[in-house]
Amino acid sequence: MKKILKNFKSSPHSSIKWDNYFEIYENCLNRFINKNITLVEIGIGNGGSLFMWRNFLGKKAKIIGIELNPEAKKFEKYGFKIFIGDQSDPAFWKDFYNKNGKIDILIDDGGHTNLQQITTLMESVENMNNGGVILIEDTHTSFMNYKGFKNPSKNSLINFTTNIIENLHRRNPMVKKRMNDLSKKIYSIEYFDSIVLFNINKKKLSYSKNLHNNKKLNPHFIDYRFKRPNAIKEYSQENFVTGFFKSKISKKGLINRVYENNIIKKYLKKIKK
Template sequence: MRMSYFDDYLTRTGLPTLTRWQHYFDIFDRELSGHRDAPVSFLEIGVFKGGSLPMWRDFFHEDSSLTFVDIDEACRKLQIDGTTVEIGHQADPAFVAQLARTHGPFDIVIDDGSHINHHQIASFELFWPHMRDGSLYIVEDCHTSYWPGFGGGYRNEASFIEYAKRLIDKMHSWYTDQDKLFGFSELARQIGSIRFYDSVVVIEKQLKTGRPTTLTFENGKVALSEKALDIRGRQSVFKGRDGA
């Protein structure tokens, strides 16, 4: 059985305090293990007591750029070799622009910051343009979407979870059949996948130069077409035969 980097990290380290939900480490292993063999530009929002700094420094390639952000000036003293701590607000456009100029573009961004819903949304929208093709944007502690005290609440349209659900629609907007109600979004050209875990959302950037195509293989020949995207009023070929 393969051992994860995180399986024994907490027991073998005597480094600063680290607080995270236990099941997050399985998510990190699944999502980030493929990014260990080459240098990455990594940014994490939220320093707290500094436990993440040595964990990510030892996890990623030694030539990676590792940036950590917090609003607390005291976090500067938690910077260690191989990392940079920057002080500023995760939802401040000027600060994010400065981070992108200095440390971007980014391969991985983890939002473990305030967990306030409108901060999570604003941070995604500010950082997304500065993410590389193939990058991952990870938002932790999305259970605050169900907490009114954090700007959430069940089915509250202002919550990050509801925002992320709408991103699913935008990713699929190539296929709209209701142009006025549900128009095309440019995010369809940028989002490759959105993965929901318990309290964590992972958004993968995958830039597309063209529209999705259908592939038809017939008599040894392959044909590609975009025509299916232009059809309106589609109906299932099984309509009337499957009880619908």
């Protein structure tokens, strides 16, 4: 059994987590064990997860909880630091990071609405130590339109993060876009069932360089990328060509595009089934 699952089960207080989370926790948090690091969890509930984090990471870890419910302050008697506040309030975060400085691990297990998740992420990225991780939990709420989550929508957490995917690609000079703060801080984003994980690594991040080994041996290569003469033929064979397009068959570019769209539409259908 995973060490962290044992720590979850033996916690003296109750906690609720999905069973697939423990493998993810262990894979991304192992390297922080017995280190002088700070973990912050939003959403304390009955407090069980605070004990799980401490038992997993060891005594050197500083464990901080954030909660709307003022009663959560009672967990301070067990040595945790508790802040009462609203994760969807940017002013709360400014004050929080002013008081605590940068952190290493952020677990968002709070209210799981779009605004709460997005505000937490955006106010925290710049306050993460190098090598840190932001783990947003219960991201299935991006696809729920009940319990007040109002999704799917263009402002769901998952849709929001796809904009950040573009930011990562700005590190490639071929994209010809200036790197922004997120391009310089987020090394990678990992998607799991109900968890999105952000790996922060500022040191590694600058424009990517194109490498070509043995250049003298093979200075050039023939790129067949756009040499696909059969598109129109396949297109007709598959009976996609309407009378309209038959009459414009000489417009190879247009036909190829319709051909491509139809193929991709078929794959999309498979995804959305």
